[in-house]
Amino acid sequence: MQGKRLRAVIVGGGIGGLFAANALIARGLDVAVYEQAPALGEIGAGVFLTPNSVRHLQRVGFGASVEKFGARVGTGSHYFRHDGVPIAPVQVTDTAGWNATFGMHRADLVDMLAAALPQGVVRTGHRGVGFEQTGDVAKVSFANGMTAEGDIVIAADGIHSELRPHAAPPSRPVFHGSVAYRGVLPHDLIPHWPTDRWLMWLGKAKHFLTFPVRSGELINYVGFVPADAEMKESWSAPGDPDVLRSEFEGWDPRIGSLLGKVQKTFRWALYDREPLPNWTKGRLTLLGDAAHPMLPHLGQGANQSIEDGMALATILARAEPANVPAALLAYERLRRERVAAVQRGARENGMRYDSSYADLGVRDAEISAHAAFRRRLYDHDVVPEAEAAAAALA
Numbered sequence: 078m079q080g081k082r083l084r085a086v087i088v089g090g091g092i093g094g095l096f097a098a099n100a101l102i103a104r105g106l107d108v109a110v111y112e113q114a115p116a117l118g119e120i121g122a123g124v125f126l127t128p129n130s131v132r133h134l135q136r137v138g139f140g141a142s143v144e145k146f147g148a149r150v151g152t153g154s155h156y157f158r159h160d161g162v163p164i165a166p167v168q169v170t171d172t173a174g175w176n177a178t179f180g181m182h183r184a185d186l187v188d189m190l191a192a193a194l195p196q197g198v199v200r201t202g203h204r205g206v207g208f209e210q211t212g213d214v215a216k217v218s219f220a221n222g223m224t225a226e227g228d229i230v231i232a233a234d235g236i237h238s239e240l241r242p243h244a245a246p247p248s249r250p251v252f253h254g255s256v257a258y259r260g261v262l263p264h265d266l267i268p269h270w271p272t273d274r275w276l277m278w279l280g281k282a283k284h285f286l287t288f289p290v291r292s293g294e295l296i297n298y299v300g301f302v303p304a305d306a307e308m309k310e311s312w313s314a315p316g317d318p319d320v321l322r323s324e325f326e327g328w329d330p331r332i333g334s335l336l337g338k339v340q341k342t343f344r345w346a347l348y349d350r351e352p353l354p355n356w357t358k359g360r361l362t363l364l365g366d367a368a369h370p371m372l373p374h375l376g377q378g379a380n381q382s383i384e385d386g387m388a389l390a391t392i393l394a395r396a397e398p399a400n401v402p403a404a405l406l407a408y409e410r411l412r413r414e415r416v417a418a419v420q421r422g423a424r425e426n427g428m429r430y431d432s433s434y435a436d437l438g439v440r441d442a443e444i445s446a447h448a449a450f451r452r453r454l455y456d457h458d459v460v461p462e463a464e465a466a467a468a469a470l471a
């Protein structure tokens with residue numbers, strides 16, 4: 078361990094930033110997290126945790142909490158055609174058969190990660206708007222007039238990151254012509270609904286997904302439909318439940334029974350970005366959606382940000398103040414190709430889910446074969462590679 082404790086400034090208090098803070102503190106760094114919102118929190122919707130991130134949550138001490146607050150998704154998980162005809166089972170384990178696959182309420186995950194941090198680590202009401210670095214000091218300026226300095230600045234401030242331009246070339250979000258209606262329903266309202274599986278129905282230009290969260294007390298649903306016009310990316314734009322119901326009229330009656338109970342829903346426009354050629358400049362690097370926003374069609378946005386945080390913490394644990402820029406470049410090299418492959422895979426899977434095929438038999442065969450891709454995705458452990466990258470810095 079180096080003589081001087083490295084100090085990391087994280088801009089963004091979402092899942093990626095909060096997990097990175099926990100992982101960095103566990104590896105001996107001093108950390109401060111700055112979040113623009115007046116309080117930490119997430120809109121009421123689910124996140125899907127898969128083995129490639131759960132192994133890191135376990136490493137940092139969250140294994141029991143994920144079991145407690147999540148809802149394990151098991152082997153009854155399945156894909157269906159829009160009318161309910163079965164297509165294929167869903168891959169819910171890694172190659173070894175480890176079923177560390179959970180639905181989790183985003184608010185529960187944020188609360189879990191935040192509660193584990195020492196008092197005073199998270200400062201809300203700070204929107205990062207500027208960055209500069211001189212020699213061995215990196216400084217962030219905030220819209221409220223405050224500044225923060227550290228050895229490292231990690232921009233985890235989302236798809237519309239204000240710090241990204243200081244580390245990467247100009248990049249525009251790419252709109253994919255779809256909107257997701259999302260929300261959660263108390264299981265008490267739909268007691269017949271299974272609480273142990275991930276279910277998806279696929280139809281022309283649309284698909285519908287459900288999985289349990291909060292130990293099965295809630296059912297998370299997402300209805301993906303074409304957008305009439307490009308709308309601003311948002312997690313919390315209000316949607317019309319009647320419009321949502323009409324979009325899936327005539328589909329499997331199970332969907333209608335669930336949507337009949339929906340009284341409030343939110344709309345989320347689907348954007349990503351083209352993979353960036355670089356994420357790092359000097360003592361500034363990007364993490365999560367700031368670096369690689371992706372479509373939700375592999376359920377990997379949060380999972381990849383957790384992988385980022387674990388890789389970064391593993392490498393920085395071996396870094397000295399003088400070689401922080403080299404350590405951040407090593408992190409970028411380690412992560413950039415993997416997340417670009419996941420970004421592309423999410424786009425490709427979206428085409429399958431929205432049935433963009435003349436022959437649905439071909440689509441169904443690809444859905445079945447896709448289990449092998451998911452096993453490789455879930456098998457990945459970033460820590461051995463990150464340890465090797467850290468050792469190479471010495």
